Every structure is written in C-alpha cells, then in structure tokens.
Amino acid sequence: MNRTEHLLKRAAFALTTIFVAVTTNFFLFRVLPGDAVTNMARVPHASPQLKHALTAEFGLDKSKWEQYLIYLRNLCHGDMGISFAHRQPVRELLIADLMNTVPMVLAGTVAAIVAGVFSGVISAWRRASVADHLSTNLAIFAYALPSQWLGLVLLILFAGVLPSGGMMNEFLFEPAPFWQHLGDIGTHAILPVGTLMLTAYGGYTLVVRSSMLEILGEDYVLTARAKGLPARRIVWRHAVRNAMLPMVTLIALDLGYIVGGAVLIEVLFSWPGIGLAMYTAVSQRDYPMLQGGFLILTVAVILLNFLADLVYARLDPRIQR
Amino acid sequence: MRLRRTFAPCPARSRGPSRLRRSGVAVAVVMALCFSAACDSAATRNVFRLGGTEPIDSMNPFVAVNSSSYSVFENIYPSLVQVDPALKTVPDFAGSWQMSPDGKTWTFHTKPGAKWSDGEPLTAADAAWTFETVIKHQEGPTGSLAGYVAYMESATAPDPNTLVLKYSRPVANVLAQMSGIQILPEHIWARYAVGNGKGLLTFTNPAPVVSGGPFTLVKYAQGRIALLKRNPRYYGPAPHIDGLGLQFFDTDDAMITALKSGRLDGVQSVAPTSVATLKAAGLIVASAAGAAFDDLIVNANPKQAADHRELVNPLVREAFDRAIDRNAIVKTALLGFGRPGASIIPPSTGHWSDPTIKPTPYDPAAANRFLDEAGYRMGPNKIRIANGHPMSYTVIMPASITNGYGARSFQIIQAGFKKIGVQLVPKHMDVSAANEALFAKKYQSFEAAMWGFSLTTDPDGMLSYLTCRSRYSLNDTGYCTKSWDGLYAKQATAMNPAVRQRIVYQMQQAAAREHLYLVLDYPDSIEAHSPSWTDLPMIEGGSFSATSKIPFQTVHRVG
Numbered sequence: 001m002n003r004t005e006h007l008l009k010r011a012a013f014a015l016t017t018i019f020v021a022v023t024t025n026f027f028l029f030r031v032l033p034g035d036a037v038t039n040m041a042r043v044p045h046a047s048p049q050l051k052h053a054l055t056a057e058f059g060l061d062k063s064k065w066e067q068y069l070i071y072l073r074n075l076c077h078g079d080m081g082i083s084f085a086h087r088q089p090v091r092e093l094l095i096a097d098l099m100n101t102v103p104m105v106l107a108g109t110v111a112a113i114v115a116g117v118f119s120g121v122i123s124a125w126r127r128a129s130v131a132d133h134l135s136t137n138l139a140i141f142a143y144a145l146p147s148q149w150l151g152l153v154l155l156i157l158f159a160g161v162l163p164s165g166g167m168m169n170e171f172l173f174e175p176a177p178f179w180q181h182l183g184d185i186g187t188h189a190i191l192p193v194g195t196l197m198l199t200a201y202g203g204y205t206l207v208v209r210s211s212m213l214e215i216l217g218e219d220y221v222l223t224a225r226a227k228g229l230p231a232r233r234i235v236w237r238h239a240v241r242n243a244m245l246p247m248v249t250l251i252a253l254d255l256g257y258i259v260g261g262a263v264l265i266e267v268l269f270s271w272p273g274i275g276l277a278m279y280t281a282v283s284q285r286d287y288p289m290l291q292g293g294f295l296i297l298t299v300a301v302i303l304l305n306f307l308a309d310l311v312y313a314r315l316d317p318r319i320q321r
Numbered sequence: 322m323r324l325r326r327t328f329a330p331c332p333a334r335s336r337g338p339s340r341l342r343r344s345g346v347a348v349a350v351v352m353a354l355c356f357s358a359a360c361d362s363a364a365t366r367n368v369f370r371l372g373g374t375e376p377i378d379s380m381n382p383f384v385a386v387n388s389s390s391y392s393v394f395e396n397i398y399p400s401l402v403q404v405d406p407a408l409k410t411v412p413d414f415a416g417s418w419q420m421s422p423d424g425k426t427w428t429f430h431t432k433p434g435a436k437w438s439d440g441e442p443l444t445a446a447d448a449a450w451t452f453e454t455v456i457k458h459q460e461g462p463t464g465s466l467a468g469y470v471a472y473m474e475s476a477t478a479p480d481p482n483t484l485v486l487k488y489s490r491p492v493a494n495v496l497a498q499m500s501g502i503q504i505l506p507e508h509i510w511a512r513y514a515v516g517n518g519k520g521l522l523t524f525t526n527p528a529p530v531v532s533g534g535p536f537t538l539v540k541y542a543q544g545r546i547a548l549l550k551r552n553p554r555y556y557g558p559a560p561h562i563d564g565l566g567l568q569f570f571d572t573d574d575a576m577i578t579a580l581k582s583g584r585l586d587g588v589q590s591v592a593p594t595s596v597a598t599l600k601a602a603g604l605i606v607a608s609a610a611g612a613a614f615d616d617l618i619v620n621a622n623p624k625q626a627a628d629h630r631e632l633v634n635p636l637v638r639e640a641f642d643r644a645i646d647r648n649a650i651v652k653t654a655l656l657g658f659g660r661p662g663a664s665i666i667p668p669s670t671g672h673w674s675d676p677t678i679k680p681t682p683y684d685p686a687a688a689n690r691f692l693d694e695a696g697y698r699m700g701p702n703k704i705r706i707a708n709g710h711p712m713s714y715t716v717i718m719p720a721s722i723t724n725g726y727g728a729r730s731f732q733i734i735q736a737g738f739k740k741i742g743v744q745l746v747p748k749h750m751d752v753s754a755a756n757e758a759l760f761a762k763k764y765q766s767f768e769a770a771m772w773g774f775s776l777t778t779d780p781d782g783m784l785s786y787l788t789c790r791s792r793y794s795l796n797d798t799g800y801c802t803k804s805w806d807g808l809y810a811k812q813a814t815a816m817n818p819a820v821r822q823r824i825v826y827q828m829q830q831a832a833a834r835e836h837l838y839l840v841l842d843y844p845d846s847i848e849a850h851s852p853s854w855t856d857l858p859m860i861e862g863g864s865f866s867a868t869s870k871i872p873f874q875t876v877h878r879v880g
Contacts, residue, residue: 032753032754033753033754033757034751034752034753034754034755034756034757035753036753038752038753038756040386040465041793041794049460049461049464050459050460050461050464050465050467051793051794053460053462053464054464057519057522085378085379086378086379086384086543087379087381087523087525088525093543096543152574155574155575156578159578160578160581160582160583161582163579163584164576164578164579164582164584165568165570165571165572165576165578165579166545166568166570167545170540170542170545170546170548170566170568171368171370171546171548171564171566171568173368173539173540173548173550173564266571267572268571268572268575270571270572270575272542272543272544272545276544276571277544280376280544282751283720283751283752284378285753
C-alpha cells in the first residue's frame, strides 16, 4: 500500500467515525426522559400553551428523524444551532469556552509530558536504583489518584496562597495592563494546571520507562557504549528518540482531550472552559450545546489520532506495509 | 532514509536563552504575579465581591430562569415596589399607590425626574410598556413572567408619573407581584417586541446594560461574573459601595476557600457543614429562617396505578407522616440550621403561616397501628403487604436534593419507614427526568418523591402549585380538586387581609389533613461575609434579593 492509499484509507475511516459519533450523540441525549422545556415551563401560572410554544421554538415538536435531518443540514452549513438555555449561537459560546480550555489543558499536558519523559528516562537509565523505585512508585501513586480528589487536596493545601476558582480577578472595572493580566491568569491557572500535570505525568513516566528499558537493551545502544559515547548522549540522542513511538499515541490521545477539557478539573476550579460548559449543559438538557461540545471533542480526538497515524507512519515506515 | 535520519547525529546544540534573559523573564513573571495581587486589592476595595454557585443563565429577563439572574435584574432595573427587612412592601420606583374600591384598578405614582443610566427619561411609560408587552406575548415569548401579570388587562401611563393597572377581577397580591417584576427601558427593548415578539428572546442584553436601578451592569461573562457599578443617575438613595460583583463557582469548596482567603467578601449560600469552619476563620455567618421547605411527596392522585393505590388511603399517609423523625433531620442533616416542618406555608412568611399546624410527632408505634388498622400485615423480610404486593416504594430523588443535605435526610426517613415495615428505594435523577417521572401517565405511575420549594412571603405562589392549572408544571403531587381550586380563587380575590388570611389558613389545614406534602423541615438561609462589612440584611432568604434593592444600598465597610 502506498502512502496516498494509506492516507485516504485513514481519512475515510476518520470521516466515518465522525459521522457515527454525530449520529450517536444526537440520539443518545434524546433517549433520556425529560428535556429543556420540562424545566423552563416550571413557572407559576404557566399555561399549557407556554409549554407548546417552547417545544415548537426549540423544534422538539418534530419527529426525531426530522430533527436529525435538520441538525445534519445545519451542521453542513457550519451552524451548530442556538443554545436552549442561553438563546445564543452554540458555535460562539463553544469557541469562547475553547479559548479558555486550550491554554490551561495544554499547559498541564505539556508539563506532564516533560515531567513524565524526564522521570521515565531516569527510571530506565537507573533501573533498580533508589531513584527508579522512588520515581516508579510516585508515578503509580499519581496515576492512581482521581483528579477531583487531588484537586480538592491542593485546593485545601494552597488556600489563601493561590486563587481557588475562576480564571482571573473578575472584579476589575477597567481591564488590567497586559503583564498584570497575564500574571493574574497565571496565578489562577496554577492549581488546575498542577492538578492536571500531577494526574497525567504518572502515565507518561510508566510508558517511557518501559519503552526505554526495551530500547536500552538494543544492539545499537551497546554499540554506542562500545564507541565510548557519553551516557547522556546515548540516552537523549539515541535511546529516547526511539522510545518515543508509544508516547506519540499516548500524547495524541491526551491532546484530543485538551479540546474536550478536563471536565472534573474545570468544574472543581470553576475554570470557564468547554468541559464545564458541557457539564452545565447536561443538567439543563441543552441539546444543541451538548451536541456541539461532543462534536468538537469527537473531531479533535479523531483528527489527532489521524495525525498520530501519520506521524507514526513517518517515524516507522513498516506500519504502511 | 527516514530510519537513518532517526539515528543521525544531532546538529550542534543551539544556544538557548542567555542566563540574563532567563532571569529577566522570571523576574517579570514574579513581578506580574505580585503586582496583579497588589493592584487588584486596591482597585476592588469598595466593591463587594459576592460568590455564588447558581450562575446567571441569561441577562434577558424573558429568557432567564435562575434566581441569581432575577437578583441581578432587581439591582439594575426599577421595580414599582420592594420588600424591606421587616417583609413589608415599601416604595421603590413608585412612591405611592392606591387601589380602586372594587380592587380592579391600581394607580401607582412613580418618582418624577428619574433617568436611565444612558440619560434617557425613566417614566411610568416604561412600566406600562413592560407590563403590556408581557401581557401581549404571555402565551409565548414572555410566558416565564406571565405569573406577575395574572388577570392584568391593561397597563397605561396617562402621564409620565402615573401608571394605571387594570385587572379583570380583584387580585389580592398585586403588590407582591409588583415587587418581583422589573421595569425595562422601552427605548432599548421596543424594537425586539415587534410582530410575534420572538425578538424578545434573541436579544442577549449585553453589557453595558442600560439600567435604572442603583447599579448598572458593566461586565458580564456567561457562567463567570456579573459586575455591577454604582449608577450615578439612580432615582433612590445611592449605595455606599462603588460596585457589586457576583462571581460563580461550581463547587462550594472553591467558593468557601475563596471567602476564607479574602478573595471574596461574601457568599450567597453556605452549607450547614461549612458554618463551623467559617466561624473559626473569623467570618460573620448570618442565618435566617428561610422561606422554603423540604418535603416527601406521596402520590396524591386518586387515579393512580393499581400496584400502589393504597397510597391514597388516609391511614397510610398518616402513618408515613408519623414515621418521619423531623427532629433527627434538623439535628443531623441540617446540623441545627432549620426547624421541623409542618405547614406548606413556612413560619418565616409571618402572619400567613397557620400557627395551629404543628410538626407531626415521630411515633412509629402509632404509625404501625394505623397500618395494622388499614389491614396491611407484616410480610416476609419485615415488609408489609398491601393489596397483595409488598409496601416497597421508589422515591424519586432529583439531583437538586441529593447534592445537598437531602441524601442525609433520606437516610433518616428510610430508617423510620423501615420500622413500620415500609421499604423506600431511592431513584436518583436529574431535575428534567424527575419532572417527567412525576408527570408520567398523568401522575399515575410515580409512588413518592423528595423535593422542596423556595417561596416568597406572599402565599399565592405555593397555594397555586396545588391547583389543577399547575399540573405538568409546578404541581408535583398530582393533586387536583375543585374545592382546592375554589379556595385558591377565593383567596386570590380576597382584598381584605383578614379574610384572605382565614382562607389561606383553611387551605393549609386541608393540605395538612390530606398530607399532600409531608413537610420535613424549614431549612435556614445561611450566608457569610467578611467582618470588614456591615449592614447587609437578609430579605426573603438572602441579601442578594430578587425583591429588594435595600441590602446592597445599605452595606458598607466597617468604620
């Protein structure tokens, strides 16, 4: 199979997956009893006409299939619909949320990758040493911690030192100067980013360690040692680069979730991102918001997996054969 | 080739940032962090920073559902009247008012010379336009506000300072209704009210909002913040504070931590479990008897499904009521911040609550006796048998109940019911699903539910929830009788307060007699704020009120 064929095959697979996910998401939310109108019509002296008017306004009076076709048609035009709860275009709301989510989760994930690679490499290089035991056990411990629990512990530990919620000091009438604003967001991001980093780094450590141990046993590493190359160069220039293949998959998967947001962390620290928006939309039965949020998450995960496939094929051409 | 590239020696290491540059960046970051904290505290010194967990869902009064949205509207828009800390109706935009002898016409005299925050005149014409618009579109876009204009036929402004409201029949709670609905600027909103009025729902009312209340909304970010600045053109007494900010948190822990660390000045609601921590941190915790109750609903529909028809039996309902240890609920679930429940109109509403209705005593022995009398004998596994089936019932538990102390209350109730041979099985649902489960098959299929109501001082709202008209919206019992609807209509038109009080008492007694709601408790409203602030009264369950501007007009820093 040549490269173009491989690419086309993967692209077709990705598009099919997106279509299936869009369809599943649409029907999944509607399987549950109740909808947004049930809550909105709970007002004193509400007449049956109000309920009917709301149902018609949201298009919920049409059959599920009709709603589905309208949804697909609008989606093809880039229209994600109007939020039931906020009566604003879903696309605008989600883009704003996404802009808040990406920097926070990206910072946490990058920090976790750096810490995970570093500790994994040290563990593998110093195998069976105190450093290895310490690093591996810490990684397993961190990996096992539920993010919401760890976040809560950090919240209590750093109470009074770091902001416990929100993305910035929201109480300023005038916008702060750039550096002050940046510092403000930075301080608010420390706890969510730290929580994310601590819960994710363990996985990277364990994968890198295992992959590195395999690579360090290869002949070319022995050759490099025999040639008298410095240890640091053997590890970082030869072994680590070859141990990165499983990391590519892991990173691609994790980066997909950057777009989906770390729901629990965003909820705990009231970080106004896409994860928090979806969490709120679930309780409000805001179908357009839910569909939009899950669509973005689905597309992001599939695209990043697609990219991982491409990178993988480039790193190891045997995959295309 | 590609493989070779993987193993190829790396190019010479590029020079990274110099040590000087790295140090510079570090210093800049540290300075930014410190500077941000120092400047922020100075800039917000006279801004009351309030934390809340229920976000504003919309800044459009025709779209909003959440109570925090209405509290913001109350602070930025004029109302004709408002409620004071003694729960009396006092002037707001209307300085005085009269009712016609037949009770069908109300004339309000509004404050002359008032202006909106953009300098446009604020007159009775704005009020007339607001009410007329709600009336005109009440079966559609303005339906969520229809309750405030019930039986109102017209609203006119014969002159800029006079508003005349005409009703199709006498309405006893006009003033209570007028304290809950705000007046909108016609010159901003009229363009959206054309045609079928659907434009009223699409206007997002973005900040800065043209306001007429003590504050103007200058910043709003969905789910994050509503920032209000003192309105220099306000027709009433100017607030002492420069502004009021409402920040939303998704967890109590984060909000309480922010209050303790001085990043907030107050929080809207405090769980009983947090009170001791806050007091220990030197914060002022204020609690007041709340206009709310929690309840166990036992299906009251006479036409309910055959497999739980015994639930309409008065002896069964009486037995259930006596199996509830209300004192234990108050002590254990509410940690003492509440009172055992009795009537559906809480004592905090003052003279509207019937004092003769007392909490049903916890008496499992009597409850067992009632069930024996009804002929429901104890079966295997110590569960009674009624009409050939075990007395085991599913209790619908909406998330709004289980997220708080409701789960602890349920355990106490469950243990009490076990003692009388009745099994309660919780079924957790979100609010939409819980509503649908109650309404399913015309209220015939559900057995029990645990829920509650937050009310206003006027009893009309609560009494209306048991009418036939409220079925499939706020009526969560399935109850629907001509006699109740008749009494409701009678109290609604009783213009003599003493006569109305008598009817309201009669209705409460009927509800208690038929055990429509097994009222569990009246939870206190609990708030907390920094000792640096004072004069922040709680009105109808909170200082951030939807019916009064007074708390944030009076609050000020100590000293």
